[in-house]
Amino acid sequence: MKRSPKDNEDSARRISRRAALLGGAQLVFAGVLVLRMRSLQLGQSEEFRLLAEENRINIRLLPPARGVIYDRAGAVLATNVQNYRIVLVREDAGEPREALERLAQIIALTPEDIERAEREIMRHRPFVPVTIADQLNWEEVARVAANAPAMPGVTPEVGWTRFYPFGAEFAHSVGYVGPVSERDLEERENPDPLLMIPRFQIGKIGVEREYEDTLRGSAGHRRIEVNAVGREMRELDRQEGDPGSNVRLTLDRQLQAFALARLGEDSASAVVMEVQTGNVLALASAPSFDPNLFVRGISVADYAGLRDDDHRPMSNKTVQGAYPPGSTFKMVTALAAFEAGLATPDERVFCPGYLEAAGRRFHCWNRGGHGRVNLTSALSESCDVYFYDLSQRVGIDRINAMAERLGLGIRYDLPLSGISSGLNPSREWKRDRRGADWVIGDTINASIGQGFVLATPLQLAVMTCRLATNRAIMPRLIHAIDDIEQPIPDQPPLGLTPAVLAQVQRGMYEASNSNRGTAYGSRIVEASLRMAGKTGSSQVFSITAAERAAGVRRQDQLPWNRRDHALFVCYAPDVDPRYAVSVVVEHGGGGSSVAAPIARDIILAAQNGGLPPLEAYPTPQRNRIETMIRTISEQIGPPATPDNGRSRA
Incomplete structure (x- = not known):
């Protein structure tokens, strides 16, 4: 049936009104999106930038130098010496057994050492460096460095370790340090994050233990860029920690x-x-x-x-x-x-x-x-x-x-x-x-x-x-x-x-x-x-x-x-x-x-x-x-x- 001109006119008017309403709704929605985007980009940009930064930047703690222990005349009883060590990264080295056997041709590693190191490597993720040997001398480190092109994933490093120049003379009084144990952590209500660093050493007996907080110092840190799986890509900056306090004993x-x-x-x-x-x-x-x-x-x-x-x-x-x-x-x-x-x-x-x-x-x-x-x-x-x-x-x-x-x-x-x-x-x-x-x-x-x-x-x-x-x-x-002298106790x-x-x-x-x-x-x-x-x-x-x-x-x-x-x-x-x-x-x-x-x-x-x-x-x-x-x-x-x-x- 043919529609009259009036009906066509009314229909067109209704469509125009609906189109206007729909268009207005779209404009409102678009306006809200624009405002929200503006808020995100300007008002909250810093917050989201930091979140993104944390996804790609990690902060690693740097252990401080431990305080030195002296006798009353200034003789060093406990100090820190350079510690040369060899680390291996599995994803770069390939098959661990083969890499360890190649390394054993350069420095002395017994079959027992190789077995123990292989178990240690397999317990960690492929990109985590694992210490294979430490307390090396300079000649051993130099041999490893010279052969580095033939041993991917094997790297010499230098750190610090504790040393007692007079050996047995002060073993009971000065004491010694050792790796942090589960018991050490359980004894502390709020353990220092430093204690979570693998192989970090703390005092076990004597002055080393009783003055642990004084000798330890405070951690430094370094910022590193990592990829999506946590692998280290590059170091962005580094801030060294504050060394521990030096302690002078009354012992002669x-x-x-x-x-x-x-x-x-x-x-x-x-x-x-x-x-x-x-x-x-x-x-x-x-x-x-x-x-x-x-x-x-x-x-x-x-x-x-x-x-x-x-x-x-x-x-x-x-x-x-x-x-x-x-x-x-x-x-x-x-x-x-x-x-x-x-x-x-x-x-x-x-x-x-x-x-x-x-x-x-x-x-x-x-x-x-x-x-x-x-x-x-x-x-x-x-x-x-x-x-x-x-x-x-x-x-x-x-x-x-x-x-x-x-x-x-x-x-x-x-x-x-x-x-x-x-x-x-x-x-x-x-x-x-x-x-x-x-x-x-x-x-x-x-x-x-x-x-x-x-x-x-x-x-x-x-x-x-x-x-x-x-x-x-x-x-x-x-x-x-x-160098701040401690008070002498009262002697009534x-x-x-x-x-x-x-x-x-x-x-x-x-x-x-x-x-x-x-x-x-x-x-x-x-x-x-x-x-x-x-x-x-x-x-x-x-x-x-x-x-x-x-x-x-x-x-x-x-x-x-x-x-x-x-x-x-x-x-x-x-x-x-x-x-x-x-x-x-x-x-x-x-x-x-x-x-x-x-x-x-x-x-x-x-x-x-x-x-x-x-x-x-x-x-x-x-x-x-x-x-x-x-x-x-x-x-x-x-x-x-x-x-x-x-x-x-």
């Missing part, structure tokens, strides 16, 4: 070396302190070990040898070893009695060789007895019965209080690993730990440093400093950080009665200088260098009644691990003292025959600022001493340099 390298050499092959320890400042000058624990072995990656055989040695070379005996102090404890018992007014220094006690109490017989080391002795002779000759008698009057409470006053039973806050607090027993301690009441026999045993009493060589040195000064001397190991007066303390000091002097003194054989004849000291021998196993009736065997007739510990403490000079020394020789036997000669030599070395002066010894001993000093002098050499040994992946 020459004295430390002499003390360790003088201990020889014994399982023993020696501590040297300045009595006025508390500065620790030597912490010698023998036998020792080379910390550089751990930095390179110690072998299974080497580690087993250290672990299974009955002399425990990996233990720092100066602070970890807790021993019955034996007769070196007798000054504590004496001062407890005299300060309480329960005895006087001139009072005499008869020693028949034993004392009977609580239905038991407590023996003196001298089975024949010492006769009538006072404080001076009891300390000089180390009469046990005298102190048994004092202990029954004074009681364990006062002995415990005096021991604490003199520095025993305290865990000192030094940057060393595994510090022991020893044991200063009390009634409460026995009730809580042993579930039993304290008895008189416990007090008698404690009075001569046996029974439950335990002390570390460091604690015995602190006790000796306090006896020499009548002040609460505290040990100090950190001298300065980045102990408040001991001067006249009483003088009598105790006199007894220690007589022990070393009277011809009846237990340390007379180790006396110093030079008047300005003379020492005051006290011997000690502590039993490891109790002597049974049957053994005593059959006759106690000599120490050299017993198995090594059943012999007494030998101890000696001393300070010198006896007038205006400067140094204190404690020596403990595990299962050494007698303190007078074993520990005292060692302590004398060490305290003479401290006073002389080098090797002991020969004229300080009694004339009959000088030929033997001269030979000993010459042997030790030859052992104390210059600092070592990094060797050519290396470890592999």
